[in-house]
Amino acid sequence: MDPPIAFSTAFTVEWGDCDPARIVFYPHYFFWFDTTFQHWLRCAGLSQAVLTERYGVVGTPILEAHAKFLGASTDGDRLEAQARIERFGPKRFRIDYRLTRAGALLVEGWEVRAWVAKLGDRLRSLPIPAEFGEALAKVSVDEVQPIRVPADRPYW
Amino acid sequence: MDPPIAFSTAFTVEWGDCDPARIVFYPHYFFWFDTTFQHWLRCAGLSQAVLTERYGVVGTPILEAHAKFLGASTDGDRLEAQARIERFGPKRFRIDYRLTRAGALLVEGWEVRAWVAKLGDRLRSLPIPAEFGEALAKVSVDEVQPIRVPADRPYW
Amino acid sequence: MDPPIAFSTAFTVEWGDCDPARIVFYPHYFFWFDTTFQHWLRCAGLSQAVLTERYGVVGTPILEAHAKFLGASTDGDRLEAQARIERFGPKRFRIDYRLTRAGALLVEGWEVRAWVAKLGDRLRSLPIPAEFGEALAKVSVDEVQPIRVPADRPYW
Amino acid sequence: MDPPIAFSTAFTVEWGDCDPARIVFYPHYFFWFDTTFQHWLRCAGLSQAVLTERYGVVGTPILEAHAKFLGASTDGDRLEAQARIERFGPKRFRIDYRLTRAGALLVEGWEVRAWVAKLGDRLRSLPIPAEFGEALAKVSVDEVQPIRVPADRPYW
Numbered sequence: 001m002d003p004p005i006a007f008s009t010a011f012t013v014e015w016g017d018c019d020p021a022r023i024v025f026y027p028h029y030f031f032w033f034d035t036t037f038q039h040w041l042r043c044a045g046l047s048q049a050v051l052t053e054r055y056g057v058v059g060t061p062i063l064e065a066h067a068k069f070l071g072a073s074t075d076g077d078r079l080e081a082q083a084r085i086e087r088f089g090p091k092r093f094r095i096d097y098r099l100t101r102a103g104a105l106l107v108e109g110w111e112v113r114a115w116v117a118k119l120g121d122r123l124r125s126l127p128i129p130a131e132f133g134e135a136l137a138k139v140s141v142d143e144v145q146p147i148r149v150p151a152d153r154p155y156w
Numbered sequence: 157m158d159p160p161i162a163f164s165t166a167f168t169v170e171w172g173d174c175d176p177a178r179i180v181f182y183p184h185y186f187f188w189f190d191t192t193f194q195h196w197l198r199c200a201g202l203s204q205a206v207l208t209e210r211y212g213v214v215g216t217p218i219l220e221a222h223a224k225f226l227g228a229s230t231d232g233d234r235l236e237a238q239a240r241i242e243r244f245g246p247k248r249f250r251i252d253y254r255l256t257r258a259g260a261l262l263v264e265g266w267e268v269r270a271w272v273a274k275l276g277d278r279l280r281s282l283p284i285p286a287e288f289g290e291a292l293a294k295v296s297v298d299e300v301q302p303i304r305v306p307a308d309r310p311y312w
Numbered sequence: 313m314d315p316p317i318a319f320s321t322a323f324t325v326e327w328g329d330c331d332p333a334r335i336v337f338y339p340h341y342f343f344w345f346d347t348t349f350q351h352w353l354r355c356a357g358l359s360q361a362v363l364t365e366r367y368g369v370v371g372t373p374i375l376e377a378h379a380k381f382l383g384a385s386t387d388g389d390r391l392e393a394q395a396r397i398e399r400f401g402p403k404r405f406r407i408d409y410r411l412t413r414a415g416a417l418l419v420e421g422w423e424v425r426a427w428v429a430k431l432g433d434r435l436r437s438l439p440i441p442a443e444f445g446e447a448l449a450k451v452s453v454d455e456v457q458p459i460r461v462p463a464d465r466p467y468w
Numbered sequence: 469m470d471p472p473i474a475f476s477t478a479f480t481v482e483w484g485d486c487d488p489a490r491i492v493f494y495p496h497y498f499f500w501f502d503t504t505f506q507h508w509l510r511c512a513g514l515s516q517a518v519l520t521e522r523y524g525v526v527g528t529p530i531l532e533a534h535a536k537f538l539g540a541s542t543d544g545d546r547l548e549a550q551a552r553i554e555r556f557g558p559k560r561f562r563i564d565y566r567l568t569r570a571g572a573l574l575v576e577g578w579e580v581r582a583w584v585a586k587l588g589d590r591l592r593s594l595p596i597p598a599e600f601g602e603a604l605a606k607v608s609v610d611e612v613q614p615i616r617v618p619a620d621r622p623y624w
Contacts, residue, residue, distance in 0.1 A: 008617045015331060015506045015516060015527075016339065016499055020204065020387065021215030022332040027190065030183035031484055038483045038543070047544050048176065048483060059177030059483075066222045075332065075506070076515050078613055144612050145546055149476045164461045171350045171360060171371075171487060172343055172495065176543065178488040187328055194327045194387070203388050204327060215327075231350070231488065232359050234457055300456050301390055305320045332516065333527030339502065342495035360488065371489030378534045 006084040007040040009142035013077040023072040029107050030065060033097045036081040039142050044135040056117040067109030077101050088133050091115055091125045162240040163196040165298035169233040179228040185263050186221060189253045192237040199295040212273040223265030233257050244289050247271055247281045318396040319352040321454035325389040335384040341419050345409045348393040351454050356447040368429040379421030389413050400445050403427055403437045474552040475508040477610035481545040491540040497575050501565045504549040507610050512603040524585040535577030545569050556601050559583055559593045
């Protein structure tokens with residue numbers, strides 16, 4: 001059996017992500033779903049800019065999104081995000097997500113995305129090229145770049 | 157048959173809601189789902205502040221959310237939002253949403269929300285009081301307040 | 313003396329705009345500054361899409377922004393926004409903003425924006441055409457569109 | 469001369485942070501100003517939750533904010549954020565920020581924040597305790613936590 005096409009990254013819940021109930025305002029979880037996917041694309045060398053240049057696709061638009069909220073999170077929480085692609089349809093694909101905090105599952109959900117390219121003035125749904133899945137399969141963990149502090153702190 | 161418990165409001169898609177693909181960044185649609193619900197609460201005299209004061213409930217938290225995206229929208233579009241509550245469970249309720257532009261359906265989805273109150277230091281899921289549904293049933297259209305321009309424009 | 317080039321609109325502070333201190337998370341005030349300007353553009357028939365098509369300008373980018381916060385606002389507050397353009401520089405202009413609630417000044421600030429067009433692959437700062445200011449001067453109050461409820465509520 | 473009270477962290481510009489002009493929608497830079505400050509607080513052991521518990525202060529509210537935008541950034545850019553506190557006034561303090569990309573300065577700005585505590589039902593501006601500045605002075609670089617991938621990827 002093939003290993004799953006999967007990817008892990010992590011986020012910090014910020015003060016500005018939380019509402020007066022002191023927990024994350026829920027649309028932000030979808031922001032993190034999207035962001036996890038974008039990190040995956042970039043680690044695979046396929047940022048949205050590259051996708052547009054190479055395939056003419058525009059933003060891998062969402063067709064459907066779902067989330068189930070099992071636990072709350074708040075300012076300062078470190079969330080680990082895991083994404084997995086079950087299979088690629090001919091013209092669309094579904095990404096499953098799980099957000100955990102210290103191993104405890106907080107949110108699970110999924111997105112269905114289309115492969116849409118601009119042909120002249122019109123958007124057209126097209127078959128997903130095989131190399132797209134192959135590129136995503138090659139990376140599985142986000143690289144967190146360390147904070148670089150200039151030796152001489154030139155600005156201060 | 158009883159008329160549905162339903163409510164209508166409207167939003168404008170702003171420049172800052174759109175992404176480099178020139179369409180709404182999808183998590184914002186969930187912001188508008190939530191906002192539609194909050195407008196409904198306020199029109200019914202039940203803002204989150206009132207809910208907390210009267211019932212001790214905290215933010216009517218989301219248990220599940222779903223959306224299906226049938227058409228794109230962009231900067232300047234006027235979206236009409238319709239919300240409906242099918243039924244109240246004993247401790248949770250589901251709100252269905254439809255966002256349309258000039259009558260065309262763009263997004264449909266739903267939220268499941270809990271009725272959660274703070275008892276001492278703990279959050280407890282509690283039965284929804286009947287008067288909550290009764291209050292929501294009494295309003296069906298958001299009042300859009302006109303822009304008031306001070307006769308003398310005092311600031312300029 | 314010429315009357316000022318000014319414009320008024322209004323916004324509602326939403327639940328999702330507020331942070332755990334129960335007041336607006338301050339970056340959202342800049343969102344409303346920008347939104348006020350975009351409403352003004354649209355009322356003047358000059359949405360960003362029109363500006364791009366007619367003049368080749370891209371997003372009227374911000375060079376500088378400032379805000380002073382005199383009072384807090386929270387979920388459900390209705391804020392009135394007033395914008396004014398003091399003068400147009402040759403290649404940039406400054407917009408002053410005031411956000412009030414029931415006449416009380418809460419936030420005042422300003423933005424400096426550039427007039428930047430795409431020439432080939434490069435962005436170039438260009439002189440602002442006189443008709444831009446003339447178009448803005450012709451509108452002074454945002455039209456709030458009423459909520460339209462379909463007579464038959466077809467969806468529910 | 470004392471070394472400056474300063475702190476460094478870093479952010480990635482996300483797809484959802486960018487507008488149709490393909491650059492960061494400017495209010496998000498203020499989100500990163502605030503986030504840099506919140507990271508600093510947390511690294512110093514003084515999250516907003518701790519500040520409330522220990523001092524009764526509520527959210528270190530903003531009195532004034534400013535930013536100058538010298539260069540654009542877009543999806544995938546890694547921004548380094550440097551914050552510095554010049555001095556603590558008796559009841560307020562100013563934080564200076566610089567956002568750079570690969571050493572090039574993109575945004576510089578500042579916030580003035582108050583030290584406000586809840587006394588009974590009222591908010592009161594109070595003198596900043598000396599230990600607040602001392603705690604901030606002890607940390608200078610954000611710790612970026614690596615992505616932890618469970619050995620067995622239990623969910624997939």
